[in-house]
Structures are given as C-alpha cells and as structure tokens.
Amino acid sequence: MPQVSLTVNGTRHTVEVEARTLLVELLREKLRLTGTHVGCDTSQCGACVIHMGGDSVKACTILAVQCEGASITTIEGLAKPDGTLHPMQEAFREYHALQCGFCTPGMVMSAIDLVNKHPNGLTEQEIREGLEGNLCRCTGYHNIVKAIAAAADVMQGRRSELARAAE
Amino acid sequence: MYEFSYHKPASVADAVKLLSADPEARPISGGMTLLPALKLRLSKPTALVDLSGIAELRGIRRDGGTIVVGALAKHYEVATNADIKAAIPALAWMASTIGDTQVRNRGTMGGSVANNDPSADYPAALLALGATIQTDRRKLSADEFFTGMFSTALDTGELVTAIHIPVPEKAGYAKMKNPASRYSMAGVFVARGPAGVRVAVNGAGANGAFRAPQMEAALQANWSPDAVAGVKMDPAMMNGDIHGSAEYRAHLVTVMAKRAVQNAG
Numbered sequence: 001m002p003q004v005s006l007t008v009n010g011t012r013h014t015v016e017v018e019a020r021t022l023l024v025e026l027l028r029e030k031l032r033l034t035g036t037h038v039g040c041d042t043s044q045c046g047a048c049v050i051h052m053g054g055d056s057v058k059a060c061t062i063l064a065v066q067c068e069g070a071s072i073t074t075i076e077g078l079a080k081p082d083g084t085l086h087p088m089q090e091a092f093r094e095y096h097a098l099q100c101g102f103c104t105p106g107m108v109m110s111a112i113d114l115v116n117k118h119p120n121g122l123t124e125q126e127i128r129e130g131l132e133g134n135l136c137r138c139t140g141y142h143n144i145v146k147a148i149a150a151a152a153d154v155m156q157g158r159r160s161e162l163a164r165a166a167e
Numbered sequence: 168m169y170e171f172s173y174h175k176p177a178s179v180a181d182a183v184k185l186l187s188a189d190p191e192a193r194p195i196s197g198g199m200t201l202l203p204a205l206k207l208r209l210s211k212p213t214a215l216v217d218l219s220g221i222a223e224l225r226g227i228r229r230d231g232g233t234i235v236v237g238a239l240a241k242h243y244e245v246a247t248n249a250d251i252k253a254a255i256p257a258l259a260w261m262a263s264t265i266g267d268t269q270v271r272n273r274g275t276m277g278g279s280v281a282n283n284d285p286s287a288d289y290p291a292a293l294l295a296l297g298a299t300i301q302t303d304r305r306k307l308s309a310d311e312f313f314t315g316m317f318s319t320a321l322d323t324g325e326l327v328t329a330i331h332i333p334v335p336e337k338a339g340y341a342k343m344k345n346p347a348s349r350y351s352m353a354g355v356f357v358a359r360g361p362a363g364v365r366v367a368v369n370g371a372g373a374n375g376a377f378r379a380p381q382m383e384a385a386l387q388a389n390w391s392p393d394a395v396a397g398v399k400m401d402p403a404m405m406n407g408d409i410h411g412s413a414e415y416r417a418h419l420v421t422v423m424a425k426r427a428v429q430n431a432g
Binding site for chain 1: 168169170171172173175195198199202203205206207215217219243266267268269270272273349
C-alpha cells in the first residue's frame with residue numbers, strides 16, 4: 001500500500017493508505033481527528049473543510065496520497081494547548097453562530113481562510129459570498145456572518161477583544 | 168470509489184508515457200471534477216497520474232501581448248494574478264466566480280479546459296479571446312480544441328501544458344448562476360482585440376460552449392449593449408432541462424450578452 005507523510009496540526013505522521021483513501025478518511029479513521037465532518041457525498045456541504053498550506057480545501061475531495069509533504073490544520077489544531085479558543089471559535093460561541101454544530105468545524109475553517117485573504121476587512125456581502133462552499137441547515141447564516149465580522153476585527157487588530165453580542 | 172493505482176511523475180514526458188501506456192489511466196490536477204465523479208463511481212480509471220508535481224506546468228506570465236497561463240494555475244491564482252488583473256480583468260473576475268473558495272483553491276485552468284464541462288466558465292473565455300491551447304506535442308486554437316460537450320481535440324495521453332491568451336482591448340463576462348448549484352445556466356464572454364470581435368457562450372448550449380456569430384457581427388458594427396439586445400438566439404441550439412427550458416436559456420444568452428458588453432465598458 002502507498003505511504004503518505006504529512007504534518008497535521010504540527011505533528012508529523014507517516015500512514016499507510018490505499019490510493020483511493022480520501023484525506024478526510026485518513027484524518028477521521030487513521031488519526032482519529034473526528035472534528036472534521038462528512039456531511040455529503042457530493043463535495044457540496046463544506047463540513048470537511050481543513051487548511052492545506054494555509055488554504056481552505058474540502059478534505060473529502062482530495063486523496064490522502066495527494067497530501068504527501070503537506071501541512072494540514074484541522075479544527076482540533078486551532079485552540080492553544082491551554083484550551084484558549086481561536087478568536088473565530090470564541091466568536092462563534094459568543095454570537096451563537098451554531099445550532100446543531102455539524103457544519104461548524106467547516107464554517108470556522110473556511111471563515112479563517114476568508115479573513116486571512118482579506119487583510120483590510122470584509123463587507124457583509126463578501127462574508128456571505130465567501131461561505132458559498134459551506135451549507136448550514138439550521139442557523140439561517142445570520143449569526144455566522146456576524147461572528148465572522150466580529151472575529152475579523154480581533155484577528156486584524158481593529159479590536160483588542162471580541163465585541164459582545166447584543167442580547 | 169473503485170480501486171486504482173496512483174502515480175506522481177515529475178515531468179510532462181513521464182506523465183505522457185504513463186498515460187499513453189494505459190488508455191484507462193486518467194490525469195488528475197486539482198481533481199475538483201474528477202474526484203466527485205470517482206466518489207459517485209461514475210468513472211473507473213485503472214490509474215491516476217497526478218500532474219501536481221510537474222514544475223514546468225506552473226506559473227502565469229506576460230509575454231509581450233500574450234498572457235501565458237500554466238496548466239496547473241489554480242482558479243485562485245488566475246483571479247488574483249497582477250498581470251491578468253491588469254491585462255484581462257474580465258478573466259480574473261471570471262475565475263473569482265468559479266465554484267466556491269475551496270474549488271478555486273484546488274481547481275486548475277488546464278483541468279477545466281481539458282474536461283470541457285458545458286457549464287465550465289473558461290471555455291467561453293478562451294473561445295472569445297482567441298486563445299491557443301499548448302499541449303505536450305502541438306498548439307491548437309480554442310476553436311479547434313473544443314469539439315463539443317465534454318469533448319476536446321486531445322488524443323489519448325495528450326496533456327494541456329499551457330494556455331496562451333492574446334491581450335484584448337476590451338473584454339467582459341456575465342453569467343446567470345443556477346440558484347442552487349451555482350453552475351452557469353448561461354454565461355457570455357465578449358472580447359474585442361487581436362482576434363477581432365468574438366462572443367462565446369457557456370452553460371446554455373446543447374453541445375457545450377459555442378461562439379455566437381450573429382452577436383459578433385452586431386458588435387463588430389456597433390460595440391454597445393443595445394447592439395446585442397436585439398439578437399435572438401435559436402432555442403434549437405440550447406440545452407433544456409429541469410433547471411430551465413431551451414427557450415429560457417436562449418433568452419438568457421441575449422440578456423447575459425448585453426450585460427457582458429456593459430461590463431466590458
């Protein structure tokens with residue numbers, strides 16, 4: 001069987017996989033990183049979004065063998081070792097940007113890439129368009145959009161801490 | 168997914184050798200169309216030949232009056248490349264509307280061109296801009312290259328290596344996205360430049376992307392949105408399905424052509 005060596009959340013792994021093994025299967029089944037979800041079979045839902053070399057990609061639409069030498073970050077790799085959440089995770093909590101939570105890992109990973117690619121801030125429309133690859137079946141997106149705007153302010157230094165959500 | 172073997176050659180020559188030796192092997196670059204098809208078992212290749220390690224297929228550069236796009240250039244790179252944004256802003260904007268962020272971070276121009284999906288964006292742009300498709304063995308004009316829905320002039324084992332795009336004086340693009348899938352229902356790319364006035368359509372045709380000679384003649388005589396507003400397309404040429412009838416798509420092509428000319432300025 002082919003072997004693939006890759007770095008996931010800062011740890012180097014060498015894993016035997018079939019050529020047809022998807023990255024998301026490697027993450028969930030071999031590395032037991034089950035925060036990356038699978039919500040569809042058709043590459044549409046975005047629950048499996050991770051970062052590969054800093055870019056958001058769908059882990060269900062890339063073969064594990066294509067990730068040789070890659071640096072991958074999953075939702076488990078965002079919080080600090082002491083448990084302090086990433087500002088995007090904190091914003092999703094503060095703004096109640098989730099209900100069932102199934103799409104949340106993918107939303108958070110897509111949102112961080114979106115903010116990183118717009119260093120001068122984002123309009124509401126840019127946030128909504130930036131989430132085209134992520135489907136949520138409960139929230140109606142409004143609180144997700146608010147959370148991303150609030151997290152962007154912290155990530156880009158416009159605020160020192162997260163603006164509290166209105167009650 | 169069915170089983171297959173996996174190869175990652177480091178040169179075009181090695182990739183061509185692998186693909187020529189096995190007609191059931193398929194090349195893969197970003198895989199944004201191929202992998203979903205494999206997951207649904209719509210395709211059963213014996214082997215995948217991964218092109219992503221081939222350095223000579225990378226990069227975007229301006230060479231005088233031509234933009235040269237390496238086959239492995241990702242949609243995100245096309246959308247953000249400074250030379251393309253300066254020389255052909257309509258192409259950069261088109262790239263920014265393909266799929267979603269995650270598709271744009273993986274999908275490549277070479278892959279999209281070689282696949283020639285009728286809803287893909289690039290084929291209409293390359294037809295309208297009079298682009299030349301460079302393969303490992305020859306050069307083909309876009310008119311010669313695109314031969315119908317999911318069909319190109321590529322031989323077995325032949326690879327797209329780069330796309331040469333003459334810089335136009337003006338170019339514009341407009342498309343109607345399907346509200347659910349976001350694929351093009353009808354997209355029109357218009358260009359005026361070294362190749363003359365050219366208009367090409369994606370998403371709507373019964374047999375893939377095509378040029379619209381009546382619209383080209385109308386714009387040649389008078390470059391304005393009004394000139395194409397009166398050109399009616401023949402529904403017999405259009406695709407009709409659950410998302411829209413052939414008549415509706417014929418109507419959309421005229422509307423998108425008008426908007427594309429407006430966008431071109």
